[in-house]
Amino acid sequence: MKGTREEILYFLNNWGTETLAKTIEIVFTDVDQENQTLSATMPVQPKVHQPFGILHGGASCVLAETLGSCLSNIFIDNDKYYGVGTNINSNHLKSKKEGLVTGTARFIRKGKTMHVSEIEIRDEKGDLINHTTMTNNILVK
Numbered sequence: 020m021k022g023t024r025e026e027i028l029y030f031l032n033n034w035g036t037e038t039l040a041k042t043i044e045i046v047f048t049d050v051d052q053e054n055q056t057l058s059a060t061m062p063v064q065p066k067v068h069q070p071f072g073i074l075h076g077g078a079s080c081v082l083a084e085t086l087g088s089c090l091s092n093i094f095i096d097n098d099k100y101y102g103v104g105t106n107i108n109s110n111h112l113k114s115k116k117e118g119l120v121t122g123t124a125r126f127i128r129k130g131k132t133m134h135v136s137e138i139e140i141r142d143e144k145g146d147l148i149n150h151t152t153m154t155n156n157i158l159v160k
Contacts, residue, residue: 020093024050031089040085043067043078048121050093057090058123063115073114079149080109083138086124087153091134094126095157102134106154113148120148132157 020027031047043066049058059082061067067078084107091102122140133156140149 020097024052027052027093031093039081043081045082045085047089054125055090055094055129056123056125057086057093058121059086060119060121062119063117068116073116074120074148076109076111076149079111079120079140080107080151082120082122082140083107083109083124083149083151084153086122086138087136087151088155090124090126090136091155091157094129099160100157101160102155102157104153105156107151108153109149109151111149113142113146115142115148118143122149124153127152130157 027050028047043061045059045061047059061082063074067075069075084104088102088104095102120140120142122138124136124138127135127137133154136153138151138153139147142148
Protein backbone atom coordinates (compact mmCIF):
# COMPACT_ATOMS: atom_id res chain seq x y z
CA MET A 20 0.00 0.00 0.00
CA LYS A 21 1.42 3.31 -0.98
CA GLY A 22 0.91 6.44 1.05
CA THR A 23 2.16 8.40 4.00
CA ARG A 24 2.16 7.03 7.52
CA GLU A 25 -0.95 9.08 8.25
CA GLU A 26 -2.76 7.88 5.11
CA ILE A 27 -2.06 4.23 5.89
CA LEU A 28 -3.19 4.58 9.52
CA TYR A 29 -6.33 6.42 8.41
CA PHE A 30 -7.12 3.65 5.93
CA LEU A 31 -6.57 0.86 8.47
CA ASN A 32 -8.60 2.57 11.18
CA ASN A 33 -11.50 3.10 8.77
CA TRP A 34 -11.35 -0.18 6.81
CA GLY A 35 -14.73 -1.90 7.14
CA THR A 36 -17.65 -0.73 9.22
CA GLU A 37 -18.60 -3.63 11.46
CA THR A 38 -15.54 -5.73 12.16
CA LEU A 39 -14.28 -7.67 15.15
CA ALA A 40 -11.35 -5.26 15.43
CA LYS A 41 -13.74 -2.34 15.80
CA THR A 42 -15.92 -4.27 18.28
CA ILE A 43 -12.99 -4.72 20.67
CA GLU A 44 -11.67 -1.21 19.94
CA ILE A 45 -8.38 -1.98 18.21
CA VAL A 46 -6.75 1.24 17.01
CA PHE A 47 -3.78 1.29 14.64
CA THR A 48 -1.20 3.70 16.05
CA ASP A 49 1.98 3.39 14.02
CA VAL A 50 3.37 2.06 10.77
CA ASP A 51 7.07 2.14 10.00
CA GLN A 52 7.52 1.71 6.28
CA GLU A 53 11.31 1.51 6.44
CA ASN A 54 11.41 -1.28 9.05
CA GLN A 55 8.04 -2.70 7.91
CA THR A 56 6.34 -2.82 11.29
CA LEU A 57 2.78 -2.10 12.34
CA SER A 58 1.41 -1.29 15.81
CA ALA A 59 -2.04 -1.06 17.37
CA THR A 60 -3.59 -0.74 20.81
CA MET A 61 -6.50 -2.52 22.47
CA PRO A 62 -8.12 -1.55 25.78
CA VAL A 63 -8.35 -4.32 28.37
CA GLN A 64 -11.88 -4.07 29.73
CA PRO A 65 -14.72 -6.46 30.65
CA LYS A 66 -15.76 -7.12 27.03
CA VAL A 67 -12.36 -8.73 26.37
CA HIS A 68 -12.14 -10.57 29.70
CA GLN A 69 -12.58 -14.25 30.33
CA PRO A 70 -14.66 -15.31 33.39
CA PHE A 71 -11.75 -14.83 35.82
CA GLY A 72 -11.63 -11.10 35.00
CA ILE A 73 -8.43 -11.15 32.96
CA LEU A 74 -7.66 -10.59 29.29
CA HIS A 75 -9.08 -13.44 27.23
CA GLY A 76 -6.45 -15.25 25.17
CA GLY A 77 -8.77 -15.11 22.18
CA ALA A 78 -8.80 -11.31 22.37
CA SER A 79 -4.99 -11.31 22.30
CA CYS A 80 -5.17 -13.59 19.26
CA VAL A 81 -7.59 -11.19 17.56
CA LEU A 82 -5.19 -8.28 18.12
CA ALA A 83 -2.25 -10.37 16.91
CA GLU A 84 -4.03 -11.72 13.83
CA THR A 85 -5.38 -8.29 12.94
CA LEU A 86 -1.85 -6.88 13.07
CA GLY A 87 -0.25 -9.80 11.20
CA SER A 88 -2.86 -9.78 8.43
CA CYS A 89 -2.75 -6.03 7.98
CA LEU A 90 1.06 -6.04 8.02
CA SER A 91 1.07 -8.39 5.03
CA ASN A 92 -1.61 -6.51 3.18
CA ILE A 93 -0.03 -3.07 3.48
CA PHE A 94 3.39 -4.25 2.27
CA ILE A 95 2.32 -6.02 -0.96
CA ASP A 96 1.05 -4.82 -4.32
CA ASN A 97 -2.68 -4.62 -3.51
CA ASP A 98 -3.62 -4.30 -7.17
CA LYS A 99 -2.35 -7.84 -7.81
CA TYR A 100 -2.29 -9.69 -4.47
CA TYR A 101 -3.93 -10.11 -1.10
CA GLY A 102 -2.78 -11.89 2.05
CA VAL A 103 -4.81 -14.34 4.13
CA GLY A 104 -3.92 -15.94 7.43
CA THR A 105 -3.27 -19.67 7.40
CA ASN A 106 -1.65 -20.36 10.78
CA ILE A 107 -1.34 -18.68 14.15
CA ASN A 108 0.61 -19.78 17.23
CA SER A 109 0.00 -17.67 20.31
CA ASN A 110 1.65 -17.84 23.72
CA HIS A 111 -0.09 -16.07 26.60
CA LEU A 112 2.74 -15.08 28.94
CA LYS A 113 1.27 -12.74 31.55
CA SER A 114 -2.25 -11.86 32.66
CA LYS A 115 -3.73 -8.38 32.42
CA LYS A 116 -6.90 -7.09 34.13
CA GLU A 117 -7.24 -3.54 32.87
CA GLY A 118 -5.47 -0.81 30.98
CA LEU A 119 -4.11 -0.82 27.47
CA VAL A 120 -2.04 -3.30 25.52
CA THR A 121 0.01 -2.49 22.44
CA GLY A 122 0.84 -5.00 19.76
CA THR A 123 3.64 -4.65 17.23
CA ALA A 124 3.98 -6.88 14.19
CA ARG A 125 7.15 -7.40 12.17
CA PHE A 126 8.16 -9.80 9.45
CA ILE A 127 10.27 -12.83 10.24
CA ARG A 128 10.20 -13.76 6.55
CA LYS A 129 8.61 -11.86 3.71
CA GLY A 130 8.53 -14.10 0.65
CA LYS A 131 6.60 -13.76 -2.61
CA THR A 132 3.91 -16.29 -1.68
CA MET A 133 4.20 -16.53 2.10
CA HIS A 134 4.81 -14.13 4.97
CA VAL A 135 5.70 -15.15 8.50
CA SER A 136 5.41 -12.48 11.14
CA GLU A 137 5.84 -12.17 14.87
CA ILE A 138 3.58 -10.06 17.02
CA GLU A 139 4.51 -8.93 20.51
CA ILE A 140 1.77 -7.61 22.79
CA ARG A 141 3.00 -5.52 25.71
CA ASP A 142 1.40 -3.62 28.57
CA GLU A 143 1.99 0.00 29.55
CA LYS A 144 5.15 -0.95 31.46
CA GLY A 145 6.59 -2.77 28.46
CA ASP A 146 6.02 -6.23 29.96
CA LEU A 147 5.43 -8.95 27.38
CA ILE A 148 1.83 -10.19 27.67
CA ASN A 149 1.67 -12.33 24.53
CA HIS A 150 3.96 -13.54 21.77
CA THR A 151 2.42 -14.76 18.53
CA THR A 152 3.74 -16.01 15.22
CA MET A 153 1.52 -15.96 12.17
CA THR A 154 1.71 -17.24 8.61
CA ASN A 155 -0.08 -15.56 5.71
CA ASN A 156 -0.38 -16.91 2.20
CA ILE A 157 -0.09 -14.25 -0.50
CA LEU A 158 -2.65 -14.97 -3.21
CA VAL A 159 -3.18 -13.58 -6.70
CA LYS A 160 -6.42 -11.62 -7.07
